[in-house]
Amino acid sequence: MLIETRQLAKEYRVGDHLVHALRGVSLGIQAGEFVTIVGPSGSGKSTFMHILGCLDRPTSGQYLMNGRDVSTLPVDELARVRNGMLGFVFQGFNLLARTSAVENVELPLLYTSTGVVEASERRRRALAALEAVGLTDRAEHHPNQLSGGQQQRVAIARALVTQPSVLLADEPTGNLDTATSHEVMQIFQQLRAERGLTIVVITHERDIAAYGSRTIDFRDGQVVSDVHHDQTLAAASPR
Amino acid sequence: MIRRWLRHPLVNLALKALVRNRLQTGLTLLGMTIGVATVLTMMAVGAGAQQSIEQQVRAAGLNQLTVRAGNWKPKADDSGEAVAHGDARETLTLPVPDLMPPVPDAAFDAMPADNPEGLSGSVRPSRFHPEDDPMEKHDHPLARQRLGDLEAGLGSAATLSFADAQAIAELPGVQxxxxxxxxxxxxxxxxxxxxxxxxxxxxxxxxxxxxxxxxxxxxxxxxxxxxxxxxxxxxxxxxxxxxxxxxxxxxxxxxxxxxxxxxxxxxxxxxxxxxxxxxxxxxxxxxxxxxxxxxxxxxxxxNDITITAESSGAVTELARAITTLLRQRHGIGDNQPDDFTVLTQATRALTTGGLPPSVARAVAGNVAELEKVTLEQLSITLERASRTMTWLLAAVAAVSLIVGGIGIMNITLLSVTERTREIGLRMAVGARPSDVMRQFLVEAVAISLAGGLAGIIVGIAAALIVSRTLQWATVIAPGSVLLAFGVAGAVGIFFGWYPARRAAQLDPIVALRRE
Structure with a gap:
């Protein structure tokens, strides 16, 4: 089991109210799965994603990654895990403005566990990641010279550049039109097929969720359904 | 450590970020430049003032002494006779002139009569008239009397030679x-x-x-x-x-x-x-x-030898050294009076400054002590005052440096606020809080050092302009340049610390959601 959560709970305070964002979520995700998470806003899916992404810690419960409890790791160790194990793709792309695509992709290589990767090696790996998303010819373009779909592909390349085992995407198609959304989802599928990446995507669009091999439905901080539909969209089987 | 930092891409990133916000960076740089330039200029003006005070002390002759041939002063009473009063410091220490022991004293009378130089200052009749033999060297007071100088004969015993002057020049502290x-x-x-x-x-x-x-x-x-x-x-x-x-x-x-x-x-x-x-x-x-x-x-x-001391505070000491040297050179015994007079500026002011002769004589007896007050104290006081002024100016200027530092704090805070999402992103891809902190500290220090460099250039230029236009003396010490640069760097670290820390403590989730 690559990812396992045990009775994950998260509470936080908004003014006088205690918000229960997660109420005991226990899940396991195998390596190579393509999980889509759906649910209305406030259902706790983003909180779940943040905990999976080591950006947040659960109030109670355990989060095991490769059998190691990462929920109690110190801040700097969490940063290491994010850098080496996880790749993030956001709804708003979050590319640095006035910075070329290849430099954006290089960014995680400044913070690796072995320190800063040497400049030439950074560039080589960033170009390789851009090639994987089909943007080699846009390497020197700045974000404002790229379409939304291209920007999201740059962001995916950035998530890939440290060769993580898990890709986490929070509404990656939220800012894209339908055609581009499907393009992006196809890239995810392709990456899963070629590299055996584990992919977790949050979405509220059913047709996007259908790209996953498994769909988890969140409501009020709990999992209400967990459906494997590998047979329907298993264009490529995981290694 | 520093070299590793400079090669570090984070430094590169910080510099790029500064270039991106050109206007803000420029204005902050300007603030820092003004701060450093003000400090440097004020220190230059202060040091210049200090130097010119020292020069004025010298120009006023406070470091000057004169050795005059003979040891004669006008007598206090109205007889018009000139009397020798020997070593004034030993015989004239009481401020009541009427109680003075009678002078000339026994020591003077005991001087060998065949010593023409020792006696030539006396108004006793000379044994020969100097003009009897015009080919003879006649270093005689009457040579001056002949030329119509009424003062002649009072203190113009010709006892000083060029060799004396050369010997004095060899003394330490003589300029x-x-x-x-x-x-x-x-x-x-x-x-x-x-x-x-x-x-x-x-x-x-x-x-x-x-x-x-x-x-x-x-x-x-x-x-x-x-x-x-x-x-x-x-x-x-x-x-x-x-x-x-x-x-x-x-x-x-x-x-x-x-x-x-x-x-x-x-x-x-x-x-x-x-x-x-x-x-x-x-x-x-x-x-x-x-x-x-x-x-x-x-x-x-x-007739006399004029000497300047290297420092005005050493005049009294030098006067003593000259007295010892000349007594030795002139072969004067322990209980014989000097055949010369060492005058410092203070003695001169006292003896020619319109004091009643009786008072002047009493004061002259204590002149060694008095000089300490007037000369050394005066020059020390002046130096101390100008040093205080230098620090005062520097302190005032430091205020502008603090203002410059607040500018740096401001732009770094602005930078942190503006780039909250970027910070969140960097954290998401693996930046540790210390990485983020370093990035913003480097930005702040880069601005302050660049401002410091510019400030040094502007400060030196300003000091030159001040000295040209206002005719004020300015001195730019290499030490103050280094100090200004160091302080600029310190200001960057000090005022960059808080914003950088704020950035490092951001919650990545909150930071990523910020618009």
């Missing part, structure tokens, strides 16, 4: 030494004539007299002094009287003691404080090499 002879003289040029003071002096005199400046021509040279050439430098008043105001006297000939002298230079006051005036003995005077005077008047001694 310049010049021997001199002084006479009154009639000078003629064409049909004009003028009665003035004539000084036989040393080529080194212009270095001692900081109040002098050569307005036309030059001072006489060492070679002319060695050759006892008949060259002369005339004071402004003499030039005006003989040749008319505004006329160039250089190259003209002047007659003195029936000898032709070539005028090589005209000398006037270097400062508006002292204006040349008839009878002032400085600018109403003519100057020739003392060797020339020696040759013309058939003399071999000096």
């Amino acid at each position: 310049y030494v010049a021997g001199g002879l002084h006479e009154n003289a009639r000078v003629y040029a064409g049909s004009k004539r003028w009665f003035t003071r004539m000084h036989g002096t040393d080529v080194g005199m212009p270095s001692i007299k900081r109040g002098w400046t050569i307005s036309r021509g030059r001072f006489f040279t060492r070679r002319e002094q060695d050759d006892a050439a008949q060259v002369i430098v005339i004071g402004q008043i003499v030039a005006d009287k003989l040749f008319g105001e505004g006329q160039d006297a250089v190259g003209q000939t002047l007659t003195l003691w029936n000898q032709p002298f070539t005028i090589v230079g005209v000398m006037t006051s270097a400062t508006w404080v002292v204006q040349p005036a008839p009878g002032d003995d400085q600018f109403d005077a003519v100057y020739m090499p003392f060797t020339t005077t020696h040759r013309l008047l058939n003399l071999s001694k000096l």
